[in-house]
Amino acid sequence: MSVATASERSGAGRSPDLPPPATTTGAIGWLRENLFSSPLNTALTLAALYLIYLVVPPVVDWALLSANFQSGTSNKDCVGDGACWTMIRARFGQFIYFRYPVEERWRVDATFLLLFGAIVWLLIERTPGKLHMALFLFVVFPPLAVWLLFGGLGLATVETALWGGLMLTLVLGTVGIVFSLPIGIVLALGRRSDMPAVRLLSMVFIEFVRAVPLITVLFMASVMLPLFLPEGMSFDKLLRAMIGIAFFGAAYMAEVVRGGLQAMGRGQYEAAMALGLNYWKMTALVILPQALRIVIPGIVNTFIGLFKDTSLVLIIGLFDLLNVSLLATRDADWAGLGSEAYAFVALVFFAFCFSMSRYSLYLERKLPSGRRK
Amino acid sequence: MVNQTAPAAGAADEVIIRMEGVHKWYGQFHVLKDINLTVRKGERIVVCGPSGSGKSTLIRCINRLEEHQRGRIFVHEVELTSDLKHIEHIRSEVGMVFQQFNLFPHLTVLENLTLAPIWVRKMPRAEAEKLARQYLERVRIPEQADKYPGQLSGGQQQRVAIARSLCMNPMAMLFDEPTSALDPEMIKEVLDVMIELARSGMTMLVVTHEMGFARTVANRVIFMDQGEIIEEAEPETFFNNPKSDRTKLFLSQILHH
Ligand SMILES: Nc1ncnc2c1ncn2[C@@H]1O[C@H](COP(=O)(O)OP(=O)(O)O)[C@@H](O)[C@H]1O
Ligand SMILES: [Mg+2]
Numbered sequence: 001m002s003v004a005t006a007s008e009r010s011g012a013g014r015s016p017d018l019p020p021p022a023t024t025t026g027a028i029g030w031l032r033e034n035l036f037s038s039p040l041n042t043a044l045t046l047a048a049l050y051l052i053y054l055v056v057p058p059v060v061d062w063a064l065l066s067a068n069f070q071s072g073t074s075n076k077d078c079v080g081d082g083a084c085w086t087m088i089r090a091r092f093g094q095f096i097y098f099r100y101p102v103e104e105r106w107r108v109d110a111t112f113l114l115l116f117g118a119i120v121w122l123l124i125e126r127t128p129g130k131l132h133m134a135l136f137l138f139v140v141f142p143p144l145a146v147w148l149l150f151g152g153l154g155l156a157t158v159e160t161a162l163w164g165g166l167m168l169t170l171v172l173g174t175v176g177i178v179f180s181l182p183i184g185i186v187l188a189l190g191r192r193s194d195m196p197a198v199r200l201l202s203m204v205f206i207e208f209v210r211a212v213p214l215i216t217v218l219f220m221a222s223v224m225l226p227l228f229l230p231e232g233m234s235f236d237k238l239l240r241a242m243i244g245i246a247f248f249g250a251a252y253m254a255e256v257v258r259g260g261l262q263a264m265g266r267g268q269y270e271a272a273m274a275l276g277l278n279y280w281k282m283t284a285l286v287i288l289p290q291a292l293r294i295v296i297p298g299i300v301n302t303f304i305g306l307f308k309d310t311s312l313v314l315i316i317g318l319f320d321l322l323n324v325s326l327l328a329t330r331d332a333d334w335a336g337l338g339s340e341a342y343a344f345v346a347l348v349f350f351a352f353c354f355s356m357s358r359y360s361l362y363l364e365r366k367l368p369s370g371r372r373k
Numbered sequence: 374m375v376n377q378t379a380p381a382a383g384a385a386d387e388v389i390i391r392m393e394g395v396h397k398w399y400g401q402f403h404v405l406k407d408i409n410l411t412v413r414k415g416e417r418i419v420v421c422g423p424s425g426s427g428k429s430t431l432i433r434c435i436n437r438l439e440e441h442q443r444g445r446i447f448v449h450e451v452e453l454t455s456d457l458k459h460i461e462h463i464r465s466e467v468g469m470v471f472q473q474f475n476l477f478p479h480l481t482v483l484e485n486l487t488l489a490p491i492w493v494r495k496m497p498r499a500e501a502e503k504l505a506r507q508y509l510e511r512v513r514i515p516e517q518a519d520k521y522p523g524q525l526s527g528g529q530q531q532r533v534a535i536a537r538s539l540c541m542n543p544m545a546m547l548f549d550e551p552t553s554a555l556d557p558e559m560i561k562e563v564l565d566v567m568i569e570l571a572r573s574g575m576t577m578l579v580v581t582h583e584m585g586f587a588r589t590v591a592n593r594v595i596f597m598d599q600g601e602i603i604e605e606a607e608p609e610t611f612f613n614n615p616k617s618d619r620t621k622l623f624l625s626q627i628l629h630h
Contacts, residue, residue, distance in 0.1 A: 270438055271475035271534075275489035275541060276465025278457075285488060290479050 063343070074333040087334045088344050094328070095344070098164025098319055104156060107148045108167050114141060115174065123359060125366075160238040164319035166348060168238075172245055172310040172320065173352075177303050179246035184253025185292075189283065191258060202254070209251035214309050217244045222316040241313050249306040256298035260291030300360035304353045321345055387414040388447075389545045389576050390435055395444035397430060404430050405441065406600040412545065417577045419587040419608075422597035423623060428580040431597070432547045435578070436464050449544060465493050468538030468546040472554050474530040476522035482509070482533050483518040486540045494541065501540070508536040512566050528559030532566055545576040552583060582627055588612065596620045 035045040066082025071089050078084035088095065097105050118137045121127050149171070151157035163171065190202030209217065221244030222237060229235075264287055272282040292299070311322040319327070325341040328334060390412040397405040404427045412418055420428050433439040434446060437453055437460045446453040448463045477485050486505035490496040496504070509515045512532035514525075522530055531551055538546060551567070552560045564586050571577055571590040581587070587594050587608055594611040596604040596619075604611065604620045615621050 267471060267473050267475035268477065271469075271471065271477070273438065274436055274464055274467075274469040274471075275537070276461050276493045277489065278461055281492050285492060286477055290477075293479065 075335060075337060078337075083340050083343070084337055085340060085344075087328065087337045087340055091328050091331075091334070094165060095321065095324055096166045098168065098324055099162040100158060100164070100167065101156075101162070104151075104158055107151075107155065107158075111145050111148045112167075112170060115145070160236050163238065165324045166321045168313075168318060169307075169310055169321040171238075172242060172313065173307040175242045176245040176249045176306045176310065179242075180249030180253045180302070180306060181299065183246065183250035185257050185288065187250060187254035188257035188261060191254065192261060206251045206254050209248055210255070214245070214248050214312050215315050217248045218312060218316050220244070237316060238318060241316060241318060245306065245310060245313075248309075249302060252302050252305070253299065256295050256302055257291065259298065260293075260295035261287065263294050264291055296360055296363050300356055304356055307353060307356075308349060321348060388412070389414055389416075389449055390578070391445075391447040392434075393445045393447075395434065395441045395446060397427075397434065397439065397441045397443075404600050405434070408444070408602060410595070410602070412576060412578055414544075414576055415574050416592045417571045417575075417590050418579065418593050418595060419591040420578065420580045420595045420597060421582055421584075421587070421623070421627075422603075426597045427600040428597055429549050432469075432549055432578055432580055435547060436460075436467050436469055438469075465489070465541055466544050468541060468543035470531070470534050470538060470546065470548045470551045472550040474522070474527070474534045474554070476530055476534055476537070478522050481519050481521055482514075482525070485522065485533060486537050489537070490540050505536070505540055508539045509533075511539070511569075512536045513562075526559060527555045528562045531555065531559075531563045535563075535566055535570070539570075545578065546570070548577065548579040548581065550580050550582070552581065584612070584627065596623065598623070 036042045061082065063083050066080050068078045068080070068082060068084045068086045069089075070077070070086060072078070072086040073090060075084065075087070077086055093102065093105070097108055100108060115137075118133055118141065121133045122130060122137065127133075147153060147155065149158070149163070150160070187202045187206055190198045191206065193199050193202070218241060221240040225240055225243075268286055268290065269282065272286040277285065311320050313320055314323045314326075322345050325345045328341045329338040388411055390410070392408050392410040395405055395408040396403070408431060410431075420431065422428055430439055434441045434453075435448065440455075441453075448467060451459055451463060453460065453463060476482075477488070480488065483502060483505055486508065487498065487501040490501040490504060491498055494501075506515060506518065509518055512535055514529055514532055517525060517529060517533070522533065525533065535546075535551075548567070552563050555563060560583070564583060567577075567579070567586065568590055577590075579586070579591075591608050593605060594608050595602055596611070596615075596617075598619050603617050604615060606615075611620075612624065615624060
């Protein structure tokens with residue numbers, strides 16, 4: 001009823017809408033307003049254009065126009081001053097799979113096709129069966145992936161020592177991302193718990209892990225963890241690295257999530273309790289959905305940092321994408337091609353991290369308008 | 374005086390809320406002093422008093438949003454102790470409406486209403502939605518079901534909050550200054566819903582300064598000051614013939630306001 005009167009009011013007796021003057025719209029208007037609005041702005045615009053002129057043409061020339069894309073077997077096949085992508089072509093299998101046996105590589109492809117398929121399915125709006133897909137991703141997929149990648153039950157076993165390259169980077173990154181968020185949430189809740197023991201444990205863990213570099217955590221996971229295990233029992237180096245990365249990420253994630261929890265007003269807790277929701281239901285249905293939304297940028301930021309930090313596994317003798325490219329630069333056949341190797345690795349990392357960052361922006365914009373009050 | 378006021382509804386004697394010698398402190402600060410209060414089924418009780426006198430604390434003790442330190446509180450013969458199961462049960466049976474609405478901003482209006490029936494009462498979703506739409510009808514905003522709280526006016530939000538509590542089919546409703554955060558033109562739409570609720574026989578304990586509302590629907594008015602219940606009377610007596618000087622002073626301030 002009150003709605004009806006509001007719309008009547010806005011409809012009646014207004015002046016007609018006029019179009020804005022032409023000089024403030026369109027390309028010219030935009031240029032004038034943003035790039036040449038004052039002498040200083042004009043000078044900055046010209047300086048920026050000059051910088052772009054200095055940097056972009058040589059890079060484009062090196063990477064594309066004068067570059068070698070043909071196949072070959074050593075740096076003798078490269079001609080001219082441009083980039084020699086021939087090396088990437090020749091060692092592409094190494095970059096992606098490292099020493100994973102060639103005839104088994106389809107298993108890696110299958111695993112990541114499934115993973116990306118499921119993720120894209122979940123991230124795109126309006127795909128049906130999201131719940132089933134989430135169940136698949138979090139319940140069915142992990143053991144399936146272990147089976148596909150590691151083998152057993154009819155598949156040839158591929159020791160983790162043979163894993164490497166982009167494949168290892170993705171395995172570490174995915175495990176780190178998938179486990180750091182839930183563990184981080186539990187730690188953040190623990191840090192705000194009513195139970196002193198839980199609070200203390202969470203706090204000590206978070207503060208300790210955050211106070212040491214990831215390299216140290218990896219060292220500890222690789223060297224010290226076995227010391228705590230019973231005699232004779234040892235477990236995989238890669239598994240230890242995964243655990244180290246997941247808990248390292250979790251400590252940072254806990255602080256990000258705690259920031260979101262702190263931004264929640266008391267009223268939300270009280271309203272949920274007054275309806276009879278218990279602690280877990282209140283947390284899962286009312287508090288976390290809001291708190292996590294508030295800190296999406298921080299969460300994605302932590303994901304990106306963690307993804308890039310996986311390169312540090314070099315220190316315990318694992319070969320992720322970056323470390324495999326280091327190997328390439330030391331190969332006598334391809335001497336002097338460091339720039340190409342690094343450029344390729346940078347491009348791959350950029351593609352993954354930039355996608356994460358764009359998706360995070362999209363998520364933020366998509367929030368219901370009610371949230372933004 | 375109090376006892377001869379017959380409650381409107383039939384089952385006259387059933388006690389819903391009973392507070393016996395309740396005391397509460399915030400640190401050293403004695404915020405509730407020897408509170409004795411009985412609310413029977415179908416009664417509508419208005420609590421008023423100066424700001425800081427402990428009105429909110431009193432009603433928040435009833436669903437254990439605040440803990441009392443002495444005395445006993447019973448809700449439908451279940452005593453409020455630190456037993457979490459009892460607390461959660463009582464909370465699911467007693468609705469509460471807050472000054473700041475406290476709707477869940479990440480859920481639509483309909484989802485706000487169905488959350489507790491589905492997760493606390495284990496009601497099937499379809500049934501919960503049907504119920505929710507009935508209550509939205511009753512608070513006169515059925516067309517807003519799919520909007521988010523942030524898209525509604527204050528008065529509409531408060532009516533959604535009332536409907537959210539009603540969806541749990543509570544045996545009593547607590548209101549903590551439900552119209553104080555509203556712009557003047559929206560107060561009436563909320564009060565109208567509350568008056569209708571009172572007429573339907575709901576047991577209500579309402580903290581408010583809306584004296585018109587108190588006159589219209591209250592069986593009893595309670596005046597609190599500095600943590601004590603100073604005066605308790607039916608509205609006629611309370612407004613025309615207050616006994617204590619503090620009540621007179623308060624009434625003169627609030628009615629000339
Ligand atoms: N959590 C708290 N800690 C300490 N003091 C409080 C707290 N909540 C309320 N108080 C104090 O208790 C008194 C009563 O508060 P309240 O019950 O909100 O009063 P009212 O609702 O009548 O305005 C006030 O003086 C207030 O400052
Ligand atoms: Mg109050």
